[in-house]
Amino acid sequence: MKRLINLTPSKSTRWLLGILPFALIILIYIVASDARLAENATDKLLPSFGQMGETLNSYVLEPSKRTGEYLFWTDTYSSLKRLLLGIVIAAVFGFTFGLLTGAIPTFHAPVSPLLTVISLVPPMALLPILFIVFGLDELSKVALIVIGVAPCIARDIQRSTLEIPQEQIIKAQTLGASSLQVLLRVYIPQLMPRLISSIRLTLGSGWLFLIAAEAIASTDGLGYRIFLVRRYLSMDVILPYVAWITLLAFIIDWLLLKTSQKCFRWHHQGAH
Amino acid sequence: MLSTALTKRLFGKTLLASALLFTSAVASAKPFNVCWSIYVGWMPWGYAAEQKIVDKWAKKYGIEIKVTQINDYVESINQYTAGQFDACAMTNMDALTIPAAGGVDSTALIVGDFSNGNDAVILKGDNKTLKDIKGQNVNLVELSVSHYLLARALESVKLKEADVKVVNTSDADMVAVYGTKSVTAVTTWNPLVGEILSQPHSSKVFDSSQIPGEIMDLFVVNTATLKKNPALGKALVGAWYEIMSTMSAQDAKGIAARTAMAKASSTDLAGFDSQLKTTKMFYTPASAVEFTKSDALLSTMKKVAEFSFSHGLLGEKAKDAATIGVEGPKGIYGDSKNVKLRFDTTYMQLAADNKL
Numbered sequence: 062m063k064r065l066i067n068l069t070p071s072k073s074t075r076w077l078l079g080i081l082p083f084a085l086i087i088l089i090y091i092v093a094s095d096a097r098l099a100e101n102a103t104d105k106l107l108p109s110f111g112q113m114g115e116t117l118n119s120y121v122l123e124p125s126k127r128t129g130e131y132l133f134w135t136d137t138y139s140s141l142k143r144l145l146l147g148i149v150i151a152a153v154f155g156f157t158f159g160l161l162t163g164a165i166p167t168f169h170a171p172v173s174p175l176l177t178v179i180s181l182v183p184p185m186a187l188l189p190i191l192f193i194v195f196g197l198d199e200l201s202k203v204a205l206i207v208i209g210v211a212p213c214i215a216r217d218i219q220r221s222t223l224e225i226p227q228e229q230i231i232k233a234q235t236l237g238a239s240s241l242q243v244l245l246r247v248y249i250p251q252l253m254p255r256l257i258s259s260i261r262l263t264l265g266s267g268w269l270f271l272i273a274a275e276a277i278a279s280t281d282g283l284g285y286r287i288f289l290v291r292r293y294l295s296m297d298v299i300l301p302y303v304a305w306i307t308l309l310a311f312i313i314d315w316l317l318l319k320t321s322q323k324c325f326r327w328h329h330q331g332a333h
Numbered sequence: 334m335l336s337t338a339l340t341k342r343l344f345g346k347t348l349l350a351s352a353l354l355f356t357s358a359v360a361s362a363k364p365f366n367v368c369w370s371i372y373v374g375w376m377p378w379g380y381a382a383e384q385k386i387v388d389k390w391a392k393k394y395g396i397e398i399k400v401t402q403i404n405d406y407v408e409s410i411n412q413y414t415a416g417q418f419d420a421c422a423m424t425n426m427d428a429l430t431i432p433a434a435g436g437v438d439s440t441a442l443i444v445g446d447f448s449n450g451n452d453a454v455i456l457k458g459d460n461k462t463l464k465d466i467k468g469q470n471v472n473l474v475e476l477s478v479s480h481y482l483l484a485r486a487l488e489s490v491k492l493k494e495a496d497v498k499v500v501n502t503s504d505a506d507m508v509a510v511y512g513t514k515s516v517t518a519v520t521t522w523n524p525l526v527g528e529i530l531s532q533p534h535s536s537k538v539f540d541s542s543q544i545p546g547e548i549m550d551l552f553v554v555n556t557a558t559l560k561k562n563p564a565l566g567k568a569l570v571g572a573w574y575e576i577m578s579t580m581s582a583q584d585a586k587g588i589a590a591r592t593a594m595a596k597a598s599s600t601d602l603a604g605f606d607s608q609l610k611t612t613k614m615f616y617t618p619a620s621a622v623e624f625t626k627s628d629a630l631l632s633t634m635k636k637v638a639e640f641s642f643s644h645g646l647l648g649e650k651a652k653d654a655a656t657i658g659v660e661g662p663k664g665i666y667g668d669s670k671n672v673k674l675r676f677d678t679t680y681m682q683l684a685a686d687n688k689l
Contacts, residue, residue, distance in 0.1 A: 103436030103648065106415050116649050127494075127644070189509040196515040197472075197500070278472060278502040278510055289501055292476045293430045293646050294411050 108297040116297040132286070136302075140283040141309070143199065144271050147206025148260060151267075154207065155214025156256050162215070163222025164248050165240075173219070180212030185273060192278075202274035209270040210263045214256070221255040222248060254328035257321040261314055268310060364397030365558075365565050367420040368413065370406040373523060373608040374446040374550040375422040376594035377576040378402075383593070390572040394564035413437075413553070420554040420569065426478050426637045428553050430646040433657050433673035440559050440675045442566055443552040443573050444621045450611030451523040452482045452548055453530075453540035457516070461536040463489070466518055467496050472510055473520040475501035478548050481640050483520045485547070486539035523608050524600060542611070546624070547633045550612075556675060570680040571689040574618050581616040618684035625678050631666045634659045634674075638667065 070078060094107035108116075120133040158176060161168045184205055191208070195201035225248065233243050272284030279285035283306055290298045322329050369378040381387045382400035391398040401418070403409035413421035414432045420442065423431075432439045456465055463486055473479040484494060497518070502510055507521050508528050519529065530537060541548050552569065559566050580590040588602070595605030615621035624630075635654070641647050642654035651657075658665050658672035665672060683689050 101436040103434070105435035105648075112649075119649060189506070192506070192509055192513050196513055197502075197510060198515060276503060277506050278500055280498065280500050285501060288503075289475055291411075292407055292474075294414055294435055295648075297649070 105294040105296055108300070113297045113301050116295075117301045120298070133305075135281050136283050136286050137305070137309075139281045140271060140275070143202050143274075143282065144206065144267055147203045147271070148210060148264065148267050150203065151207045151210035151214055151263075152256060152260055154211040155259070156218055156252070158211075159215040159218025160222055160244070160248060160252060163219040164244060176212060176215055176219070180216050184209040184270060188273075188277065197278045202271065202279075205274045206267050206270045210267050213263050213266070214259045217259040217262075218252060218256060221252055221259075225251055254321050254325040257317050257325075261317050264310060264313060264317075268306065272306075364399050365391075365420070365562070366399050366401065366418045367569070368401045368403050368409045368418045369422040370403050370409045371598050372406070372422070372550065373451065373598065373605070373612050374614065376598055376605075377573065377580060378422060378552075379597050380580075380590055380594050381572050381576045386575055387568070387572045390568040390575070393571070394568045396562070396564050396568060398565070398568060413555075416555075419558045419565065420552060422550065422552050424478050425549040425551055425634065426481055426641065428551055429634070429637060429657065429659065429674055430476075430641045432553065433659075434641075434647050434651075436673065438556040438673050438675075439553045440556045440677050441551040441625075442554045442559065442677065442680055443570060444615060444625050444676065444681070445550045445552060445573070446612050446614040447546045447550065447624075448478075448522070448541040448548040448611070449545055449613040450540045450542040451526065451608065452478060452521070453526045453537050454483060454486050454518070454520045455511075455526065455529055456518050456536050456538050457511075457534060458536060459534050461538055463538040464492075466538070467492060469518045470498045470500050470516070471518045471520060472500045472502040472507070472516050474504050474507075475499055476644060476646060479520040479522060480644070481637065482539070482541055482544070482548065484640055485544050485636075486520075489539070489543070523611060524598070524604070527604070527607065540611075545613070546627075546629055547636065549633075566680040567683065567689055570618070570684050574684045574689075577614070577616045581614070618681045622678045622681045622685055625676050625681070626662045628663060630661045630676060631659065631663055634661070635666050 090107070091110070094109050097104045097107050098109060117133070121131065124130060125132050158172065162173045162176060163169070187208065188205065191201050191204055195204045229247055230243060233247050238246065271282075272287070275282040275284030276288040283302055287299050287302050367378075369375045378387075378400060379402055382402075387398050387400055403412065406423075407427075409418075409421055410423050410427055410431045412418055413423075414435045414437050416437075422445075425441070428439055428441065454463065454466070454471075456463075456469075458465075466487070471483060473483060480499065483497075483499070487494060487496065502519075504521065504525065507519060507525050510516050511519055511529050511532065521529065526537075526540075529535060552573070554566065554569070576590070580587055580594070591605055591609075592602045595602050598605065600608070615624060638647070638657065638659070639654040642651060642656070647654070647656055655667035656671065657674065658667040658669050660672045660675040662676065662678055
């Protein structure tokens with residue numbers, strides 16, 4: 062039966078088809094960039110890959126004339142530090158509140174509505190208040206990520222907690238488990254892989270908050286650099302930085318997936 | 334090789350159009366597009382568009398001009414550089430570092446004013462002096478005229494940029510940021526300066542009136558477009574000086590014009606007038622021509638170019654500050670084979686001679 066829904070490309074074709082859109086985008090870029098550069102050799106909007114490579118080279122391999130730092134690496138280090146710190150704190154907060162509100166009804170009643178409301182407040186709108194409370198230094202940048210990400214993780218974990226079949230809880234109790242034991246032996250092991258997938262999903266907004274925070278007041282970081290050179294349209298810096306951020310995001314996402322697959326094999330059985 | 338050349342030709346034009354990557358050639362089709370953003374020296378453009386004064390002058394020269402207000406200043410320059418606009422309002426430093434450094438040959442059609450106190454360095458605390466800035470964090474929009482002003486201020490008290498730590502801060506957040514504990518020094522422009530100085534225990538320690546004429550506000554036109562269409566230059570200059578004479582008058586019409594501009598920049602007449610006081614407006618074309626023809630112009634541009642080069646604003650390939658040629662009525666600063674920014678008094682002179 063030759064129906065479209067039954068046609069599965071072979072592994073090599075799948076790879077080829079997967080790469081095709083990327084190749085196409087790069088080709089379109091090269092053609093458009095060439096056309097602009099042919100008209101104006103110093104055009105800044107669509108630099109050639111050669112120009113980007115040159116600029117990136119000086120950012121990656123040469124110390125800055127002004128500060129003596131290797132800009133690319135200090136930017137990456139500062140941003141990753143902020144992002145990871147923010148995400149870890151958000152994960153701890155989110156997991157704790159999600160678990161407790163999901164598993165303990167007396168905790169659910171007072172905290173859950175508050176959590177719902179807080180998760181609906183757009184964190185970017187709170188920025189001026191964040192400055193005044195946390196100052197302008199590292200703390201406010203990490204705080205923005207935490208405030209932006211933690212409520213989402215908490216709500217996701219809460220929902221996952223409520224989805225765990227009641228039978229399991231009752232069974233554990235008939236076997237004599239205390240509340241603490243139910244939490245530690247029934248809930249937490251099942252929720253850990255959910256936490257990882259929740260982090261994977263919120264990582265995108267984590268990056269968003271990081272870059273927004275760095276754009277406002279900063280002296281280093283990937284977002285800082287992008288907003289700084291935007292002042293003079295240096296796309297030869299912006300485009301490689303965006304590609305680098307995407308690659309970093311991809312690697313973090315991949316590492317989380319692998320961790321989850323390695324530590325919680327039972328969770329991934331049957332699913333991809 | 335042949336196939337790549339062919340693909341380039343085949344794809345080139347359609348892709349360009351479809352990807353919205355308009356080249357300046359495409360954008361120069363009529364009507365002409367000009368843009369401006371909120372700043373005391375550029376508010377007249379909004380008023381001129383609203384009162385159909387631009388339309389009137391465009392009609393006189395048989396063209397059409399569309400005036401667009403852009404909320405984000407840097408974005409307006411980027412759009413101009415990318416070729417979306419034929420002309421745009423910007424400062425001399427930004428004209429050098431964004432379009433000119435990006436290879437877009439630009440002409441300063443109108444030298445509208447220079448900042449005469451609109452940009453300032455402010456320290457927290459009573460009776461501070463500029464020397465107290467040593468060792469402090471200074472919040473400012475990095476690589477903007479504020480940064481240039483700070484560099485010039487530090488020079489005046491024999492300090493270097495390394496003696497302070499510059500923190501890049503968005504202008505939109507400057508006032509909110511000033512209220513926080515960790516901020517002790519800022520450099521910014523009006524109306525933010527006025528807002529910040531209204532808070533207690535703030536000292537203005539340096540302002541642009543101490544480097545008069547160095548931060549200019551220009552109306553910049555794509556040179557090729559202007560050459561092809563002198564009518565555009567005539568219409569814009571004609572409209573501009575009509576507004577100038579209206580708004581500088583102390584009669585009812587002048588007050589009405591200034592009130593409208595004040596409103597558009599979300600202040601009141603008194604606030605707008607106080608901003609005008611720290612702006613040296615060239616209300617008459619003759620005064621603008623005289624300023625542009627002065628010897629100081631090129632030495633100012635040299636200072637700006639040197640600052641820009643040392644901060645990497647002229648591009649990775651720039652070998653020295655003189656990479657980009659700046660042409661003024663008194664000659665050329667920099668590479669005469671690579672003139673990308675021109676101060677042209679032709680049209681302002683026409684206005685001064687009443688020939689428009």
